[in-house]
Amino acid sequence: MQENLVIVESPAKAKTIEKFLGKGYTVTSSFGHIRDLAKKDFGIDIKNNYTPNYEVSSDKKKVVTELKKLAKKADIVWIASDEDREGEAIAWHLFEVLKLDPEKTKRIVFHEITKDAILKAIETPRDIDQNLVNAQQARRVLDRLVGFELSPVLWKKVKPSLSAGRVQSVAVRLLVEREREIMKFNPVASYRVIGNFDIPSSKSTELKAELNNRFKTFTEAESFLSDCKESDYKVSDISRKPAKRTPAPPFTTSTLQQEASRKFGFSVSQTMTIAQRLYEAGKITYMRTDSVNLSDTAVGAAANEIKSEFGEEYLKIRKYKTKAKGAQEAHEAIRPTYMNKPTISGNASEKRLYELIWKRTIASLMSDAQLEKTTINIEVSKSEHKFVAQGEMIKFDGFLKVYIESTDDEEEKESEGILPKLTSGEALNYNNITATQRFTHHPARFTEASLVRKLEELGIGRPSTYAPTISTIQNRNYVIKEDRPGKERDYKQVILANNKIDTFDKQEIAGSEKSKLFPTDIGIVVNDYLLEQFPKILDFNFTAEVEKEFDDIAFGNLNWPEMIDRFYNPFHKSIDAALEISGRKSGERHLGEDPKTGKPLIVKIGRYGPMAQIGDVEDEEKPQYSALRRDQHLETITLEEALELFKLPRDLGLFEDKKVVAAIGRFGPYVRHDSKFYSLKKDIDDPYTVELERAIELINEKREADKNKIINVFTDEEGEIQVLNGRYGPYITLNKQNYRIPKSTDAKALTVEDCKEIIKKTPAKTTRKKGKK
């Protein structure tokens, strides 16, 4: 019997396909790419027509040996990697590395994992498309050149270990520019007027309506309310208009990330981890895709489910087409494998994500919702302005029965309910009319998911890299994801009720943020520098432009080293030019003079991050330094705020003949005594005012707590072995290394020998390979 070897990219896919093909076919996977450019010397021979130097990655050595073994045994090797650029390159690398025989190698592709599709693919094999492979090589080489030439410039000019690249640097730019827009933004106030009306003809109901005008000033609002006091009200006009709503298309990677973030607050990497588990369990299709397409079999299964669950009238077959820039359509949309399973077993997040995917997929094939929008105008006899009430009634729910897409708008949504029955000309009485001062909102900060959406819109990055990119810019400390409290803001409210107008001064919290991305000072300085020196790379259209050329290469109309050469020559010149300019980029700002010494006060990025400095390094007297606090930024800190920093550390006095000092560190305010740290209590202590007496109290408290922490101490020739109580239960510590105590051991009873035994048995800490997380 003929032995066949089929190679796909993912092991989960291999498992499924093996079932379809049966005897004579071994299906295995390459686990993605098996080779990459070497790390040293760029992995590219630039002088020699950009010849790439590929190496089997260290974590792929095992896979490659295994594949070689299997290929040797096979009569025919079927390479079934994805049909896109990267997939074609994987096919070519496999062919090269496994040294396959052209006569015995066939390249096949399929778009859905069904028996029919796979059998059909096997009947229509083709050759490896070298043009498509070349387009990938161009992509790979360009990214390496950009990344490995730009990053070292940053090491010299800003700070070591920083990074830059075609994708990540644009992501940071988007955040920095949005942040600047927000800083510049001045909220504009206006008065929004809401009227609540009684309906004499039906005593129970009330009608809420908003004025079709907002007043710029308090005086205008107040004078309008005085007019209202003297006015009569009547329904002047009622209009009803039919409307419809259509469902959103099935999920792609980026839309799944957005909805999971909006509906459940998942980070993009959380969503991907959960989706990966669902995929491996065979519950959903592949989760890294930019396609909204559903296979015919899936549409059929979904149609059956809709008909039996909701009825024929709820079914509407639609064909979705992908619009995203640079989409490569190697897969289907993300959908349940079995459309007749609305729920699954699994943990809570797996269930939630699965149900979301099921609902979205089903809804995408359901009927439009039919609505009726009603608008009622109310005339005010003493004013030209009108009140407008809007209502919405669902006449046929259609897809709304299962799924409603969320939006990023945080604006409070006025629920547009059903309006009471009224007739034109009917008189109304006001119950109360309220003018509230409202403020315009600055542009929204990005969440992880909304940044992914923006990148996708620009055609930058791929489904497999969205989550890693978001992590990289956070790991480099260009960006931080955090909550920030809002500020208290005063606003005015004028209320007309019971024939009386009253004014209230009120407060609200405005501008609080939850789980948003903020650029850091480093991110801002790096972005400004890159934008100044390498505007082309940071251009939002750069990726789209090179993608066009990659397409030309893929069609065989452009030679890839030529394309790279045209890009590289001017690019490399700009690198040299940037390195010629002496000095570092520190984002230095001169804030003014220190009133005490008359010396200049500056803020800048120092070796350890953002800092303030009084005096010059060249002065006789050494400058004073202070790190900025976490909530302070180079661009916005004022002279007063910076001077405040130098009031710390404060000398509190002596305790047990040693100095006690109060200051603020990375983990917040603390007092230091005898080179030990004692945290100040949040909301109770203030480092600017705390007294010695209180500091001693804190020191004693901590000493007491530490007593309970120590179970036992032994002194050994290797150092001090301590048995301690920790967060995760008792543990042993020696020379700053911690060791776990086996369960069911009484920590108190451990002897020195027991401890040494445990230490010896603990495997040496696997020194994490480079690329710290």
Next chain:
DNA sequence: CAGTGAGCGAGCTTCCGCTTGACTT
């Protein structure tokens, strides 16, 4: 893992896109 910020300098950092495990304090 909290304080620092001078200067020297070995050796290292870094990209984007395919994939899945090992990591547990």
